[in-house]
Amino acid sequence: MEEVFIPALGMAMEEAYLEKWLKHPGDAVNAGDVIALIETDKAQVEVACETAGTVGKHRFEVGASVPVGETITVVLAPGESE
Protein backbone atom coordinates (compact mmCIF):
# COMPACT_ATOMS: atom_id res chain seq x y z
CA MET A 1 0.00 0.00 0.00
CA GLU A 2 1.38 3.36 -1.00
CA GLU A 3 0.37 6.41 0.99
CA VAL A 4 -0.23 9.42 -1.23
CA PHE A 5 0.48 12.53 0.80
CA ILE A 6 0.86 16.29 0.69
CA PRO A 7 4.56 16.84 -0.02
CA ALA A 8 6.54 19.52 1.78
CA LEU A 9 7.77 21.58 -1.14
CA GLY A 10 9.23 24.61 0.48
CA MET A 11 10.93 25.57 3.69
CA ALA A 12 7.90 27.48 4.93
CA MET A 13 5.12 25.31 3.56
CA GLU A 14 2.79 24.05 6.25
CA GLU A 15 -0.37 23.11 4.40
CA ALA A 16 -1.92 22.94 0.97
CA TYR A 17 -5.38 23.56 -0.46
CA LEU A 18 -6.93 20.47 -2.02
CA GLU A 19 -8.13 21.71 -5.37
CA LYS A 20 -9.22 18.67 -7.32
CA TRP A 21 -9.31 14.89 -7.20
CA LEU A 22 -8.31 13.38 -10.55
CA LYS A 23 -8.57 9.76 -9.42
CA HIS A 24 -11.38 8.28 -7.40
CA PRO A 25 -11.85 5.32 -5.08
CA GLY A 26 -11.63 2.11 -7.11
CA ASP A 27 -9.83 3.70 -10.08
CA ALA A 28 -6.91 1.71 -11.46
CA VAL A 29 -3.72 3.78 -11.65
CA ASN A 30 -0.22 3.43 -13.00
CA ALA A 31 2.99 4.67 -11.42
CA GLY A 32 3.27 8.38 -12.10
CA ASP A 33 -0.44 9.03 -12.53
CA VAL A 34 -1.62 12.32 -11.08
CA ILE A 35 -4.04 11.63 -8.24
CA ALA A 36 -4.88 15.15 -7.10
CA LEU A 37 -4.13 18.80 -7.70
CA ILE A 38 -3.15 20.89 -4.74
CA GLU A 39 -2.31 24.53 -4.33
CA THR A 40 0.55 25.83 -2.19
CA ASP A 41 1.31 29.47 -1.39
CA LYS A 42 3.33 29.59 -4.56
CA ALA A 43 2.01 27.22 -7.17
CA GLN A 44 -0.39 24.55 -8.29
CA VAL A 45 1.19 21.15 -7.81
CA GLU A 46 0.31 17.71 -9.13
CA VAL A 47 0.41 14.94 -6.56
CA ALA A 48 1.24 11.67 -8.29
CA CYS A 49 1.57 8.09 -7.09
CA GLU A 50 4.72 6.02 -7.41
CA THR A 51 3.17 2.58 -7.77
CA ALA A 52 0.40 0.95 -9.80
CA GLY A 53 -2.77 -0.27 -8.09
CA THR A 54 -6.22 0.80 -7.04
CA VAL A 55 -7.04 4.14 -5.45
CA GLY A 56 -8.46 3.98 -1.94
CA LYS A 57 -10.83 6.30 -0.04
CA HIS A 58 -10.42 10.04 -0.34
CA ARG A 59 -9.47 11.16 3.14
CA PHE A 60 -10.17 14.85 2.46
CA GLU A 61 -12.69 16.70 0.37
CA VAL A 62 -12.01 19.32 -2.26
CA GLY A 63 -11.55 22.67 -0.52
CA ALA A 64 -9.82 21.23 2.54
CA SER A 65 -6.59 22.70 3.87
CA VAL A 66 -4.37 19.70 4.46
CA PRO A 67 -1.20 19.79 6.58
CA VAL A 68 2.10 18.86 4.98
CA GLY A 69 2.93 15.18 5.24
CA GLU A 70 -0.72 14.15 5.69
CA THR A 71 -1.93 11.13 3.71
CA ILE A 72 -4.79 12.04 1.36
CA THR A 73 -5.42 8.58 -0.08
CA VAL A 74 -3.64 5.29 -0.71
CA VAL A 75 -2.86 3.14 -3.72
CA LEU A 76 -3.67 -0.50 -2.98
CA ALA A 77 -1.73 -3.35 -4.51
CA PRO A 78 -3.75 -6.38 -5.70
CA GLY A 79 -5.24 -8.19 -2.71
CA GLU A 80 -4.75 -5.28 -0.30
CA SER A 81 -7.55 -3.46 1.47
CA GLU A 82 -7.63 -0.30 3.56
Add this chain to the structure above:
Amino acid sequence: MGTREEMLAMLRMMMMIRNFEETADKLTLRGKVSGGMHNSSGQEAVAVGVMSALAPDDVIATTHRSHHHTLAKGFSAREVMAELMTKATGVSKGRGASMHLGDVARGHFGGNGIVGAGMGIGMGAALGIKLAGDKKVAVGFVGDGGMNTGRTWEAVNMAAIWKLPLIVVVDNNQYAVETFIERVTAGGDLPKRASGFGLPASTIDGQNVLEVKDAVAKARDFALAGNGPTFLNAVTYRYYGHNVGEKGQYRTLEEIEDWRTNRDPIDQLAARLFADGLLDQATFDEMTASVEAEIKDAVEFAENSPNPDPADVMLNVDSGKLRG
Protein backbone atom coordinates in the same frame (compact mmCIF):
# COMPACT_ATOMS: atom_id res chain seq x y z
CA MET B 1 44.74 2.64 -5.73
CA GLY B 2 44.64 1.25 -2.22
CA THR B 3 44.01 -2.07 -0.55
CA ARG B 4 40.90 -4.19 -1.05
CA GLU B 5 39.64 -3.12 2.37
CA GLU B 6 40.06 0.54 1.49
CA MET B 7 38.19 0.14 -1.75
CA LEU B 8 35.35 -1.80 -0.17
CA ALA B 9 35.14 0.92 2.49
CA MET B 10 34.86 3.57 -0.24
CA LEU B 11 32.15 1.59 -1.98
CA ARG B 12 30.21 1.07 1.21
CA MET B 13 30.47 4.74 2.15
CA MET B 14 29.08 5.80 -1.24
CA MET B 15 26.25 3.29 -0.86
CA MET B 16 25.52 4.55 2.62
CA ILE B 17 25.41 8.18 1.45
CA ARG B 18 23.05 7.28 -1.42
CA ASN B 19 20.70 5.40 0.89
CA PHE B 20 20.88 8.21 3.46
CA GLU B 21 19.99 10.86 0.87
CA GLU B 22 17.14 8.94 -0.72
CA THR B 23 15.71 8.17 2.70
CA ALA B 24 16.13 11.76 3.88
CA ASP B 25 14.50 13.00 0.65
CA LYS B 26 11.35 11.03 1.43
CA LEU B 27 11.34 12.22 5.04
CA THR B 28 11.67 15.80 3.85
CA LEU B 29 8.70 15.46 1.50
CA ARG B 30 6.77 14.08 4.48
CA GLY B 31 7.51 17.28 6.37
CA LYS B 32 9.87 15.72 8.91
CA VAL B 33 12.92 17.81 8.01
CA SER B 34 12.81 21.52 8.71
CA GLY B 35 14.74 24.22 6.92
CA GLY B 36 15.05 22.69 3.47
CA MET B 37 17.38 19.98 2.29
CA HIS B 38 19.70 19.57 -0.69
CA ASN B 39 20.10 16.00 -1.88
CA SER B 40 23.62 15.03 -3.00
CA SER B 41 22.70 11.75 -4.72
CA GLY B 42 24.99 11.29 -7.71
CA GLN B 43 27.87 13.25 -6.15
CA GLU B 44 29.11 10.59 -3.71
CA ALA B 45 32.47 9.99 -5.40
CA VAL B 46 33.55 13.59 -4.93
CA ALA B 47 32.98 13.42 -1.17
CA VAL B 48 34.34 9.93 -0.65
CA GLY B 49 37.32 10.42 -2.97
CA VAL B 50 38.34 13.59 -1.15
CA MET B 51 37.95 12.18 2.37
CA SER B 52 39.77 8.96 1.47
CA ALA B 53 42.85 11.04 0.69
CA LEU B 54 42.67 13.14 3.87
CA ALA B 55 43.92 12.39 7.35
CA PRO B 56 41.37 12.53 10.18
CA ASP B 57 42.83 15.84 11.42
CA ASP B 58 42.52 17.60 8.08
CA VAL B 59 39.86 20.28 7.93
CA ILE B 60 36.93 20.70 5.55
CA ALA B 61 34.59 23.61 5.00
CA THR B 62 31.57 23.02 2.84
CA THR B 63 28.39 24.38 1.28
CA HIS B 64 24.61 24.15 1.56
CA ARG B 65 24.86 20.69 -0.08
CA SER B 66 27.00 18.89 2.47
CA HIS B 67 25.48 15.64 3.72
CA HIS B 68 27.82 13.60 1.52
CA HIS B 69 30.90 15.52 2.71
CA THR B 70 29.84 15.19 6.32
CA LEU B 71 29.11 11.47 6.23
CA ALA B 72 32.30 10.76 4.29
CA LYS B 73 34.26 12.78 6.86
CA GLY B 74 33.21 10.15 9.38
CA PHE B 75 30.13 11.63 11.03
CA SER B 76 27.55 8.95 11.80
CA ALA B 77 24.30 8.55 9.90
CA ARG B 78 22.55 8.80 13.28
CA GLU B 79 23.89 12.23 14.21
CA VAL B 80 23.42 13.66 10.71
CA MET B 81 19.86 12.33 10.40
CA ALA B 82 19.07 13.66 13.87
CA GLU B 83 20.37 17.09 12.84
CA LEU B 84 18.15 17.08 9.75
CA MET B 85 15.23 16.58 12.13
CA THR B 86 16.70 19.28 14.42
CA LYS B 87 16.98 16.93 17.38
CA ALA B 88 19.18 17.48 20.42
CA THR B 89 21.28 14.44 19.43
CA GLY B 90 22.20 15.96 16.06
CA VAL B 91 25.69 17.00 14.95
CA SER B 92 24.86 20.61 15.75
CA LYS B 93 22.60 19.76 18.70
CA GLY B 94 19.52 20.43 16.60
CA ARG B 95 20.27 24.09 15.98
CA GLY B 96 21.65 23.87 12.49
CA ALA B 97 19.50 21.50 10.42
CA SER B 98 20.62 20.26 7.02
CA MET B 99 22.62 23.31 5.99
CA HIS B 100 24.65 23.74 9.18
CA LEU B 101 26.28 20.42 9.88
CA GLY B 102 29.69 20.75 11.45
CA ASP B 103 31.98 20.21 14.40
CA VAL B 104 35.19 22.20 14.59
CA ALA B 105 36.72 19.68 17.02
CA ARG B 106 36.41 17.00 14.36
CA GLY B 107 37.82 19.12 11.54
CA HIS B 108 34.48 20.02 9.99
CA PHE B 109 34.17 23.81 9.82
CA GLY B 110 30.58 23.60 8.72
CA GLY B 111 28.19 23.95 5.88
CA ASN B 112 26.39 27.22 5.31
CA GLY B 113 23.79 28.82 3.09
CA ILE B 114 25.97 31.49 1.53
CA VAL B 115 27.15 30.48 -1.93
CA GLY B 116 30.98 30.61 -2.00
CA ALA B 117 31.42 31.13 1.74
CA GLY B 118 32.83 27.66 2.34
CA MET B 119 35.88 28.68 0.34
CA GLY B 120 36.56 31.66 2.56
CA ILE B 121 36.19 29.52 5.65
CA GLY B 122 38.45 26.84 4.18
CA MET B 123 41.05 29.48 3.34
CA GLY B 124 40.88 30.82 6.91
CA ALA B 125 41.32 27.30 8.24
CA ALA B 126 44.35 26.86 5.98
CA LEU B 127 45.80 30.14 7.26
CA GLY B 128 45.28 28.92 10.83
CA ILE B 129 47.05 25.65 10.02
CA LYS B 130 49.98 27.51 8.53
CA LEU B 131 50.29 29.94 11.45
CA ALA B 132 50.16 27.07 13.94
CA GLY B 133 52.74 25.13 11.93
CA ASP B 134 50.49 22.07 11.85
CA LYS B 135 51.09 19.25 9.40
CA LYS B 136 47.65 19.18 7.88
CA VAL B 137 45.56 20.65 5.09
CA ALA B 138 42.17 22.26 4.62
CA VAL B 139 39.68 21.52 1.86
CA GLY B 140 37.28 24.21 0.73
CA PHE B 141 34.28 22.89 -1.18
CA VAL B 142 32.46 25.13 -3.60
CA GLY B 143 29.76 24.51 -6.20
CA ASP B 144 29.92 25.45 -9.86
CA GLY B 145 27.57 28.30 -9.01
CA GLY B 146 30.11 29.45 -6.43
CA MET B 147 32.68 29.74 -9.22
CA ASN B 148 31.01 32.95 -10.32
CA THR B 149 31.00 34.80 -7.06
CA GLY B 150 33.82 37.13 -6.06
CA ARG B 151 34.54 35.84 -2.58
CA THR B 152 35.62 32.48 -3.97
CA TRP B 153 38.45 34.06 -5.93
CA GLU B 154 39.48 36.37 -3.11
CA ALA B 155 40.07 33.23 -1.07
CA VAL B 156 41.95 31.50 -3.88
CA ASN B 157 44.12 34.57 -4.37
CA MET B 158 45.07 34.78 -0.70
CA ALA B 159 45.74 31.06 -0.50
CA ALA B 160 48.00 31.37 -3.53
CA ILE B 161 50.04 34.40 -2.42
CA TRP B 162 50.47 33.03 1.09
CA LYS B 163 51.03 29.43 -0.10
CA LEU B 164 48.38 28.13 2.25
CA PRO B 165 47.70 24.38 2.57
CA LEU B 166 44.32 24.67 0.88
CA ILE B 167 42.72 22.30 -1.61
CA VAL B 168 39.90 23.92 -3.55
CA VAL B 169 37.40 21.28 -4.64
CA VAL B 170 34.66 22.31 -7.01
CA ASP B 171 31.77 19.91 -6.43
CA ASN B 172 30.73 20.71 -9.97
CA ASN B 173 27.29 19.21 -10.56
CA GLN B 174 26.97 21.55 -13.56
CA TYR B 175 23.89 23.39 -12.34
CA ALA B 176 23.31 26.27 -9.98
CA VAL B 177 19.64 25.72 -9.20
CA GLU B 178 18.29 25.78 -12.79
CA THR B 179 21.26 27.48 -14.46
CA PHE B 180 23.54 25.30 -16.59
CA ILE B 181 27.18 26.17 -15.93
CA GLU B 182 28.08 26.80 -19.57
CA ARG B 183 25.54 29.58 -19.80
CA VAL B 184 27.15 31.61 -17.06
CA THR B 185 30.85 30.79 -17.06
CA ALA B 186 32.86 33.15 -19.19
CA GLY B 187 35.89 31.53 -20.78
CA GLY B 188 34.29 28.17 -20.10
CA ASP B 189 37.33 26.64 -18.49
CA LEU B 190 37.48 26.75 -14.70
CA PRO B 191 41.03 25.38 -14.23
CA LYS B 192 42.26 27.98 -16.71
CA ARG B 193 40.61 30.67 -14.64
CA ALA B 194 42.24 29.29 -11.47
CA SER B 195 45.65 28.99 -13.15
CA GLY B 196 45.61 32.75 -13.47
CA PHE B 197 46.32 32.80 -9.74
CA GLY B 198 49.39 30.68 -10.29
CA LEU B 199 48.32 27.41 -8.73
CA PRO B 200 48.07 23.89 -10.17
CA ALA B 201 44.56 23.44 -11.51
CA SER B 202 42.83 20.59 -13.31
CA THR B 203 39.50 19.03 -14.16
CA ILE B 204 38.92 15.53 -12.81
CA ASP B 205 36.19 12.91 -13.25
CA GLY B 206 34.02 13.42 -10.21
CA GLN B 207 32.25 10.11 -10.87
CA ASN B 208 35.46 8.16 -10.46
CA VAL B 209 36.24 7.92 -6.77
CA LEU B 210 39.75 6.59 -7.34
CA GLU B 211 40.64 9.45 -9.64
CA VAL B 212 39.36 11.97 -7.10
CA LYS B 213 41.31 10.27 -4.32
CA ASP B 214 44.56 10.29 -6.33
CA ALA B 215 44.21 13.94 -7.30
CA VAL B 216 43.52 15.00 -3.71
CA ALA B 217 46.38 12.88 -2.37
CA LYS B 218 48.76 14.68 -4.75
CA ALA B 219 47.35 18.07 -3.81
CA ARG B 220 47.75 17.18 -0.14
CA ASP B 221 51.42 16.19 -0.56
CA PHE B 222 52.00 19.38 -2.54
CA ALA B 223 50.45 21.47 0.25
CA LEU B 224 52.28 19.65 3.05
CA ALA B 225 55.55 20.29 1.23
CA GLY B 226 54.82 24.00 1.57
CA ASN B 227 53.90 24.61 -2.08
CA GLY B 228 50.45 26.03 -1.42
CA PRO B 229 46.99 25.42 -2.84
CA THR B 230 45.66 23.25 -5.65
CA PHE B 231 42.44 23.70 -7.58
CA LEU B 232 40.41 20.62 -8.56
CA ASN B 233 37.31 20.86 -10.70
CA ALA B 234 35.45 17.59 -10.05
CA VAL B 235 32.74 17.16 -12.67
CA THR B 236 29.72 15.36 -11.30
CA TYR B 237 25.92 15.37 -11.51
CA ARG B 238 23.01 15.64 -9.12
CA TYR B 239 20.18 13.20 -9.69
CA TYR B 240 17.43 15.07 -7.87
CA GLY B 241 16.18 18.64 -7.87
CA HIS B 242 18.22 21.50 -6.44
CA ASN B 243 16.35 21.14 -3.18
CA VAL B 244 13.88 18.49 -2.15
CA GLY B 245 10.56 18.90 -3.89
CA GLU B 246 11.96 20.93 -6.79
CA LYS B 247 11.03 19.35 -10.10
CA GLY B 248 12.40 21.85 -12.54
CA GLN B 249 12.21 21.57 -16.29
CA TYR B 250 15.65 22.91 -17.08
CA ARG B 251 17.24 19.62 -18.07
CA THR B 252 16.03 16.61 -20.02
CA LEU B 253 15.03 13.30 -18.50
CA GLU B 254 17.42 11.71 -21.01
CA GLU B 255 20.32 13.67 -19.59
CA ILE B 256 19.52 12.57 -16.04
CA GLU B 257 19.03 8.97 -17.15
CA ASP B 258 22.35 9.00 -19.02
CA TRP B 259 24.30 10.09 -15.94
CA ARG B 260 22.43 7.65 -13.73
CA THR B 261 22.89 4.60 -15.91
CA ASN B 262 26.22 5.20 -17.62
CA ARG B 263 28.25 7.22 -15.15
CA ASP B 264 26.98 6.34 -11.71
CA PRO B 265 29.89 6.46 -9.26
CA ILE B 266 28.70 3.49 -7.19
CA ASP B 267 28.00 1.28 -10.21
CA GLN B 268 31.37 2.16 -11.69
CA LEU B 269 33.39 1.28 -8.61
CA ALA B 270 31.36 -1.90 -7.98
CA ALA B 271 31.83 -3.01 -11.60
CA ARG B 272 35.55 -2.44 -11.36
CA LEU B 273 35.87 -4.35 -8.09
CA PHE B 274 33.80 -7.24 -9.50
CA ALA B 275 35.98 -7.30 -12.62
CA ASP B 276 39.18 -7.29 -10.57
CA GLY B 277 37.89 -10.14 -8.39
CA LEU B 278 37.91 -7.94 -5.29
CA LEU B 279 34.15 -8.12 -4.77
CA ASP B 280 31.69 -11.00 -5.04
CA GLN B 281 27.91 -11.00 -5.06
CA ALA B 282 27.55 -12.30 -1.50
CA THR B 283 29.76 -9.53 -0.12
CA PHE B 284 27.91 -6.93 -2.17
CA ASP B 285 24.51 -8.16 -0.92
CA GLU B 286 25.79 -8.13 2.62
CA MET B 287 26.96 -4.54 2.20
CA THR B 288 23.59 -3.51 0.76
CA ALA B 289 21.77 -5.08 3.70
CA SER B 290 24.08 -3.57 6.29
CA VAL B 291 23.69 -0.10 4.74
CA GLU B 292 19.90 -0.45 4.81
CA ALA B 293 20.02 -1.48 8.45
CA GLU B 294 22.31 1.42 9.31
CA ILE B 295 20.03 4.02 7.75
CA LYS B 296 16.88 2.47 9.20
CA ASP B 297 18.53 2.62 12.60
CA ALA B 298 19.54 6.25 11.99
CA VAL B 299 15.95 7.22 11.20
CA GLU B 300 14.64 5.46 14.30
CA PHE B 301 17.33 7.10 16.41
CA ALA B 302 16.50 10.53 15.01
CA GLU B 303 12.74 10.12 15.36
CA ASN B 304 13.06 8.92 18.95
CA SER B 305 15.51 11.65 19.96
CA PRO B 306 14.35 14.64 22.02
CA ASN B 307 14.02 18.16 20.67
CA PRO B 308 16.53 20.67 22.04
CA ASP B 309 15.56 22.10 25.42
CA PRO B 310 14.00 25.56 24.89
CA ALA B 311 15.79 26.68 28.08
CA ASP B 312 19.08 26.37 26.14
CA VAL B 313 18.00 28.69 23.36
CA MET B 314 20.82 31.18 24.03
CA LEU B 315 23.50 28.49 24.13
CA ASN B 316 26.16 28.82 21.42
CA VAL B 317 24.58 32.02 20.10
CA ASP B 318 27.41 34.18 21.39
CA SER B 319 30.49 33.79 23.60
CA GLY B 320 28.33 34.05 26.71
CA LYS B 321 30.61 36.75 28.08
CA LEU B 322 28.06 39.51 27.66
CA ARG B 323 25.58 37.76 29.93
CA GLY B 324 25.99 37.48 33.67
